[in-house]
Amino acid sequence: MRQFTAVVNPTAGGSTAAASLLQVARLLREAGAGLETEYSHSLAHAQDIARKAGEQGRIVLAVGGDGITGGIGGALSGTGTVFGIVPAGRGNDFARALELPADPAALADILLHAEPRPVDTIEVESAVHRRTVVLGSVYAGVDALANRHANQTRLLRGAAAYYAGGLRAVTTWRPADYRVTVDGEEHTHRGYTVVAANSPYYGSGRQIAPGARVDDGLLHIVMIKEAPRRLFFTLMNELKTGTHIRRPEVRVLRAEELRIESTGPVPYGADGEVEATLPVTVRVRPGDLPVLYRPADTA
Structure with a gap:
């Protein structure tokens, strides 16, 4: 059964990220999946948690909006770590592009049973943000x-x-x-x-x-x-x-x-x-x- 680490942005969507995770987390655990929850205090901290979880072979879930989704997804790009999203922010635009459902049961079913599919990422290079x-x-x-x-x-x-x-x-x-x-x-x-x-x-x-x-x-x-x-x-x-x-x-x-x-x-x-x-x-x-x-x- 799949083992997940959920990385939560506690300020996303007006502080609703943790609440958004609760129903999905219950369904994952009832299905027998393992789930650890980590709360980030910055984007860099969230990325560090995600990399370490990926190195342990765990599936990493970003819980929040496009900021934490893009930050964690970008940090895992090229590592082979499987990535999932629990949309809980203001925009949720990348989740929208993937047509992820708002219904917790439907989302949990995807996280439990969908096969990972490769998506493209964007490398951004400038004097301030190197790679x-x-x-x-x-x-x-x-x-x-x-x-x-x-x-x-x-x-x-x-x-x-x-x-x-x-x-x-x-x-x-x-x-x-x-x-x-x-x-x-x-x-x-x-x-x-x-x-x-x-x-x-x-x-x-x-x-x-x-x-x-x-x-x-x-x-x-x-x-x-x-x-x-x-x-x-x-x-x-x-x-x-x-x-x-x-x-x-x-x-x-x-x-x-x-x-x-x-x-x-x-x-x-x-x-x-x-x-x-x-x-x-x-x-x-x-x-x-x-x-x-x-x-x-x-x-």
């Missing part, structure tokens, strides 16, 4: 600022926090000048953002890259050009369904490696946690992490 690995997306521009505002919000949760953060960011953002090198080909870009997506979702369910897949060995590069502010608000609403990619102001490319530079200071982020300033290089690591999930076509 950091994340799971969902890297974004440079107004969305990085919006995410910072959302993380500072205490009164709102989920999509509402990200929407409020986006509104606040857009009111002060000015289009930036980027140099974007996609698999060796250089592009100039003036606009709001450049996103390298491994997952379709970011910002609590917004489909920034609706065609992205976690297992295709490619990053989807989404660039939103300079546009009137009123149009950008329209684009924000269209992110709910992914229809923004039909607009001429939006360009989508696919690549294995991306270099993002800018003429002025532009913030970038990744999986809701990594915060720094351009330049940054990102590259896909195909099939680098075995994850417990059940794709819809095999359910």
Whole structure:
């Protein structure tokens, strides 16, 4: 029977992570699985716990939101450790991409019986973050600022926090000048953002890259050009369904490696946690992490 170590972010989702684990934990133990629970006091601490558990041959569960999910998943990338997710944060975007169920019984069934499937990860390299690995997306521009505002919000949760953060960011953002090198080909870009997506979702369910897949060995590069502010608000609403990619102001490319530079200071982020300033290089690591999930076509 499987042996799990659950690494809990006690501050995720308004301190609901431990509660989210309780029902799943009971079902795992009733089925005969072993489960140890560890509470992290920082992302680095969570990663350290996860690596040690993996070295012992245990399946590592990230309990929280995209920050701890991406941080632990990135730390385990390339190690062969099997990874599972108990979604319990504000966004849960990588869990959404894997179509993980909210129902505890259905989630426990996946953790107990699903075969590990390899997913891609993203290597992030910059002067600040040397060889950091994340799971969902890297974004440079107004969305990085919006995410910072959302993380500072205490009164709102989920999509509402990200929407409020986006509104606040857009009111002060000015289009930036980027140099974007996609698999060796250089592009100039003036606009709001450049996103390298491994997952379709970011910002609590917004489909920034609706065609992205976690297992295709490619990053989807989404660039939103300079546009009137009123149009950008329209684009924000269209992110709910992914229809923004039909607009001429939006360009989508696919690549294995991306270099993002800018003429002025532009913030970038990744999986809701990594915060720094351009330049940054990102590259896909195909099939680098075995994850417990059940794709819809095999359910």
